[in-house]
Amino acid sequence: xxxRVKKLYxxxxxxxxxxxxxxxxxxxxxxxxxxxxxxxxxxxxxxLQEDTVRDIARWTWRKQNLGTFRIAEAARExxxxxxxxxxxxxxxxxxxxxxxxxxxxxxxxxxxxxxAEAQARKELGEDYKFVExxxxxxATQMLADLEVEERLNAMIDRLLKRLWMQQASKSLxxxxxxxxxxxxxxxxxxx
Numbered sequence: 001x002x003x004r005v006k007k008l009y010x011x012x013x014x015x016x017x018x019x020x021x022x023x024x025x026x027x028x029x030x031x032x033x034x035x036x037x038x039x040x041x042x043x044x045x046x047x048l049q050e051d052t053v054r055d056i057a058r059w060t061w062r063k064q065n066l067g068t069f070r071i072a073e074a075a076r077e078x079x080x081x082x083x084x085x086x087x088x089x090x091x092x093x094x095x096x097x098x099x100x101x102x103x104x105x106x107x108x109x110x111x112x113x114x115x116a117e118a119q120a121r122k123e124l125g126e127d128y129k130f131v132e133x134x135x136x137x138x139a140t141q142m143l144a145d146l147e148v149e150e151r152l153n154a155m156i157d158r159l160l161k162r163l164w165m166q167q168a169s170k171s172l173x174x175x176x177x178x179x180x181x182x183x184x185x186x187x188x189x190x191x
Contacts, residue, residue: 019142020058020149023068024129031061048160055149062142072130072137079120079131086116 022031035057044053088104121128130137 018145019069019137019139020062020145022061023065023072023137024133025071025126026061026065026068031057034061034064048156055153069137069139069142071127072133075124075127075130078124079128082120082123083113083116086119087112 022028035054038053038057038060039050042049042053042056044050088109120131124131135141
């Protein structure tokens with residue numbers, strides 16, 4: 001019997017998928033087109049402006065592709081239903097000994113688990129990737145990611161404000177020191 005290796009999509013291994021970025025099944029070329037269109041519209045100048053336009057592209061993309069979360073949720077729910085139908089409970093109820101019922105054999109549970117996974121893979125097809133992702137492709141995860149990004153953006157905004165104030169202060173002080181202020185002459189004394 002061959003050893004079965006669970007296939008993971010490369011981005012799942014490296015954490016490339018998140019609720020705020022591209023999810024499996026979404027078109028990277030369409031996202032890049034959206035990003036390029038936004039770049040042409042806003043003409044970012046420098047890395048901070050590039051980052052802002054990229055964020056605009058990501059959130060516009062998420063808004064346009066909310067249906068992916070619904071597909072992911074339906075796939076997870078169906079896989080869970082298949083498991084609950086096919087895998088016997090391993091936690092015996094309190095009355096097992098009284099009824100003369102013994103808990104299921106671990107080998108039977110393992111075989112049922114493998115059969116349930118195979119059935120879910122067959123039935124869900126490409127959408128099974130959302131089952132493998134777990135909770136990454138959920139609206140809850142997207143909101144958690146958004147909260148972290150909002151905090152980071154707020155910190156960046158505060159630092160930019162500080163930097164601009166320092167630059168303005170330095171610019172004002174260098175302008176003031178480079179120009180000598182003219183002396184105002186007072187009224188002339190009568191002789």
